[in-house]
Every structure is written in C-alpha cells, then in structure tokens.
Amino acid sequence: MKDLSGKQAQILEFLREFIEDKDYPPSIRDIQEGCGISSTSVVDYNLRKLEEKQMIRRDREISRGIEVLGARGRRPRVVEIPVLGAIAAGQPIPVPTSDRWASDAEDTVSVTEDMVRGKSNVFALRVKGKSMIEDLIDDGDIVFLEPARSAVDGDKVAVWLKDRGEVTLKRFYHEGNRIRLQPANSTMEPIYSAPDNVEIQGRFVSSFRPAD
Amino acid sequence: MKDLSGKQAQILEFLREFIEDKDYPPSIRDIQEGCGISSTSVVDYNLRKLEEKQMIRRDREISRGIEVLGARGRRPRVVEIPVLGAIAAGQPIPVPTSDRWASDAEDTVSVTEDMVRGKSNVFALRVKGKSMIEDLIDDGDIVFLEPARSAVDGDKVAVWLKDRGEVTLKRFYHEGNRIRLQPANSTMEPIYSAPDNVEIQGRFVSSFRPAD
DNA sequence: GCACCGTCCGAACGCATGTTCGCCGCAACT
C-alpha cells in the first residue's frame, strides 16, 4: 500500500518540484518529458496507481488537475501579517480601530498560519530598544498581537499606560481594585496601576526573533 | 498603470480565491463563469490587460498557465524544519552529523523561508524548562539553529559544555585563551571555560515563541 | 509449453481550453 515503484516515486518527486517551481501542476505530457517516459499512457497508468495509494488527487476532465497530498504536498496556509510599527518605551503605537489595516501597514510579514494560531486580524509590532528585555522580548523581535480590549489574569498584553504615556508588554492581573502588570523576571518589580489608567491594546499571540 | 477596471479587479480577486482553494489556476472558462462574463474573449482581453499591468504572468499555449504576481500572489517559499528534539539544561541534544535528518526527525515545523534567512540545513529545538530564561529563551520556545562547529565573537551558539554535561545557548566570545559564554542578562554572570571544554553544536538563526 | 499479470508503448480519439476575428454599443472627441 505504501511502497511505490521507482517510476512512481520519480513522478511524485517531479510533481513536487514542478508545482514548487511553476505554481501550477504539470500536464501529463510535461511529466512524460520531464521523467523521460515514452508514452502518455504510462504516465496516466502510474498516476492512477498513485491515486489508488492516496498519494495524489486528480480532478478528472480538468487539465492539470493534479494535487499532491500528504504533508509535503499540502502547502501550509500562509497569512500576511501587517507590521503596524515599532513599539518602544515612551512611544505610543498607532492602534487601529477598524479592522482593515492592509492599506496603511508600512510592512507585512508572511508567516505560516499556525504561528498565529489561526487567529484573525492579528497584527505585528517591531520591538525597538532593549526596554522590554525583562519580558523576554529583545530588541529587534517581532511580536504578534491580536486586538483585544480586555484580558484575563495571566495574559500577556500590550497596555497603554496613560500616566506614563507609554506602551509596554506585561502579564496582566486584576488584584483587588488595581491592576498588576507583572514582568517575567524575578528581579523586576511589577507595576501597579489604577484600572482606568491602563488601556489594553492587544493580546500576545506569539513572537519571533530573527538573528542579530 | 496601476488602476484597473472593475472587471479586472474582479478577475484578479477570483484568480486568487480559485488558486487558494483548488491549488491550480482556473481556465478561461472558469473565470468566465465565476465572474459572470458572457464571453471567453472578454476574459482573454482583460487578462491581457492585467498582464500589461504586471499583475499576472501568463504562460502562453499552456492550459491554466496563469500566475498571480505581487505580494499577495507569489506565495512565500515555505520550508520544513525538522524539530530534532528538546533542549534543556543537563540534557544533551542529539546533533546530526549527516545532513539528512528528515527521516529521523520526530516532528517538523513549517516556516516561511525568510524566518531562517534562506539558510539550508537549519534544524529546530524545542526548549524545555525555564533554565535558559536569562537568555531570553522561555519554556516552550522553538529555536532555529544552523549547524556550526565554530563561531565568531558575539554569535549566539548552542554549546556543549563537556565538564557540566549540558547544552546551553549563550553568546560566544574568545577571550585570551579561554572562552566566555555571555548570557543576555546583566544580572547573570558569564561562564568562562577552556576552549577544549566547549563544543559548538549550532549557531542561532532565529527563535519563535508561541502563546502560552 | 501456456496462461496470467503488471508495466510499458504508440497512436488515435475527443473533449477542454486558449486564441482569433468580425461585429456592436458607447463615449469622447473633431
């Protein structure tokens, strides 16, 4: 069931390379030529075999209707995340109110969908400066956030501190009638603030750190 | 040059959705039906216009030879990174000597190519435990490393400390006739070691932190 | 030997699909 002949493996490999390269599936005759096969019927024959073995899917009656199945075939869904700007202590970030940022985003980053947990409307911020290093966020990191106005205890959120006039990323805790913003490092003291002084901008989804 | 008529925008949108959905480009008649156009020649006419405007690329004489260009069209190249295992203080990591790990990798992660800088043979490790939190690497993080046996000053490398019997991620500095492994946090002291006691496993490329 | 089966070959068949061509309606000019 799983093992396939040399020619079938060759065809499968050719399929992957062709699709990767050209962005559309090859025709029967493309495969024929690319694999050095002398007849289209041989290709058809082996494609049927591959289909039986669940390696590919074919849309009959449709030109180039071949689809490679399996982990290497099904391309992971890629989403474009708008990078809205930089976040640094002392500087506000422009937080969108509408849900269409694609136009005013200065930059975008493409990531596989599982990196943002399939959430929608995720946006990204480029971290500037070392000011948040105690939150395990380094200079140059990219943080992915989902829009949020509220948080539950323990959430990592980007909050706008009205009195300080700055945005920071901390863990969020309700504590009596005040808010505790907890850094992730034991050597740092938490920030306490009145609830109406903090304005939640977004909830942490994930982060990425490129090389230096 | 940039603005396109309503019908052209409609066709372009249809192209994207169709390709996203089916994994192969539509035929002229697919577009005709999908956009409610009464003649194939109209589709052809507008496709030529789109091609003039550099919005798409057509492979003449080839069925479904349409390719959407631009940021939203050209899919970012996705590479599969083998996750070789977990890294935690006190435990060695199995570092491959050959360059074919795909078979023995327990897991893989798909990321867009720019996340690993287009480097080849990159592998990934899942961070276990909080033991490296001072290097801005948290529990659950995924670090991407490229195989390396040497490093230049300042590189973040995964090193095997023979005397301690553990692997850790630090910045690497030659300092006289010893090696300094520098954490990224000022409250932590660097580790000094003899050159023959450290064995470099891989060089840090990037890291990713999923949500809690 | 013979029959059977998996694989391959070459050619023909026929639908699917891209391309071309003449014509029309409409708006903006002269």
Add this chain to the structure above:
DNA sequence: AGTTGCGGCGAACATGCGTTCGGACGGTGC
C-alpha cells in the same frame, strides 16, 4: 455626422491535454 478608441460579444478555429485501445515485453505459476 464622422471618427477613434475602449470594452464587450459570440462563434469559429487550432491546439493542449486527458483518455482509451490494441499490442508488446518480462516475470511467475501451472
């Protein structure tokens, strides 16, 4: 009105491409 250009229409045309069919070649079992 006449002209020009753009966008659309429908049909015919030419080719791309999937499919089918008769047959060949090499194993394997009887």
